[in-house]
Structures are given as structure tokens and as C-alpha cells.
Amino acid sequence: MARVLETLTLPRASAVPATSRNFVNLQASRGLRIQSFGSPKLGRKLSARIVCQAQEAVQVLAVTDATWQKNVLESDVPVLVEFWAPWCGPCRMIHPIIDELAKEYTGKLACYKVNTDESPTIASQYGIRSIPTVIIFKGGEKKDAVIGAVPKSTLSTSIEKFL
Structure with missing residues (x-):
């Protein structure tokens, strides 16, 4: 069940003048943070997104071949990945x-999950x-x-070793 933790109104990109579009100041909001993606070579931010870190709103998202590199291999924090399939009974127990x-x-x-039926390349890459x-x-x-x-x-024991 989803619940609204707090609301935040953002201006539409088209409503913000092009010269200031890259610099929109957002008010502080409990459980939210801005995650930036930059390039050390260019020395600037390429993009940013708002990430909800409120415990009540955490979901384990699916990762695919297209998002594997960015979400798992380039993560700043340790990453737990569950490899599963919809037909697997024990997988439903561990979810x-x-x-x-x-x-x-x-x-x-x-935390992410990989459906091995939909992303067999990742599954075979890691044996x-x-x-x-x-x-x-x-x-x-x-x-x-x-x-x-x-x-x-x-x-939990495995996770604690890498935090």
C-alpha cells in the first residue's frame, strides 16, 4: 500500500526560462535527496533526479541489461541483487x-532484482x-x-561485512 509522505511541487521545465533551467532550487523535504550524475572529465553535472529515501516508500526495483551498469556496477553504495524467476517458489519466499x-x-x-528469464545475459555472466x-x-x-x-x-550477516 502506498502512502503520501510529503508533497513537493516542481516547476515544469517548459515554464522555466532556458537560461535558468539547469539551476532550479528545491526546498528541503524529509526523506528526499537529489542524486546528481556528473562527469569528472567535464567537471559538471549531466543530470539529476530526486530519490526518495523514506523507509516506508522503499521498493526493490528490477534491473535489466540496459540498467545494470549504471545501477549496480557504478553505484556509490554496496548493492544487493536478487536473481529470481516468476515460476520459482523459493524466490517468492525470499521476496x-x-x-x-x-x-x-x-x-x-x-537493492535490486533480476528476472533471469528476462535478463539471461546478466545471470550467465555471474554464473x-x-x-x-x-x-x-x-x-x-x-x-x-x-x-x-x-x-x-x-x-544480514553478509550485508554487514560490506557496509
Whole structure:
């Protein structure tokens, strides 16, 4: 169930003059932060997005071949990735645990899921032979893997090693 934590009104890009479009000041808002994507070579921001970090609103998002590099390998925080498939019974058992961990570690750990039927390239790249498999990445590198529907405490122990 979704709930509104706070509202924030943003001006439409077309309503802001082109000269100031890149510099819109936003009011501080509880549970929100602005995430910038820049280029060290160019020394400037390329884009930004508003990210909700309120625990009540955390969702484990799907990652695909197209978003893998940006979301997982280039992440500033450790990343937990659950490899799963819709037909997998144990995967359905571990989903609520992953959701809880995502809420618990908000801001410290990014959590994503990969549907191995839809993104077989990623699964084969990391040698996924059994699902569910949970892999923890830090600095773009695979650091730990847990195979099977395991208790929350097992996953928490693995996560804590890399925070």
C-alpha cells in the first residue's frame, strides 16, 4: 500500500526560462535527496533526479541489461541483487525478506532484482545456476553470494561485512 509522505511541487521545465533551467532550487523535504550524475572529465553535472529515501516508500526495483551498469556496477553504495524467476517458489519466499532488508538498509545499501528469464545475459555472466541467488556488489565487484531461500539473519550477516 502506498502512502503520501510529503508533497513537493516542481516547476515544469517548459515554464522555466532556458537560461535558468539547469539551476532550479528545491526546498528541503524529509526523506528526499537529489542524486546528481556528473562527469569528472567535464567537471559538471549531466543530470539529476530526486530519490526518495523514506523507509516506508522503499521498493526493490528490477534491473535489466540496459540498467545494470549504471545501477549496480557504478553505484556509490554496496548493492544487493536478487536473481529470481516468476515460476520459482523459493524466490517468492525470499521476496519479503529482500523487501525488509531494503527498508532496513535504506541509504546504506541499494537493492535490486533480476528476472533471469528476462535478463539471461546478466545471470550467465555471474554464473547463476540456481535461483534464488543473492549477490552483493561493492565498487562494481562481486563480493559475496548466497544461494537459496535463506533466513534474513544469513543475508544480514553478509550485508554487514560490506557496509
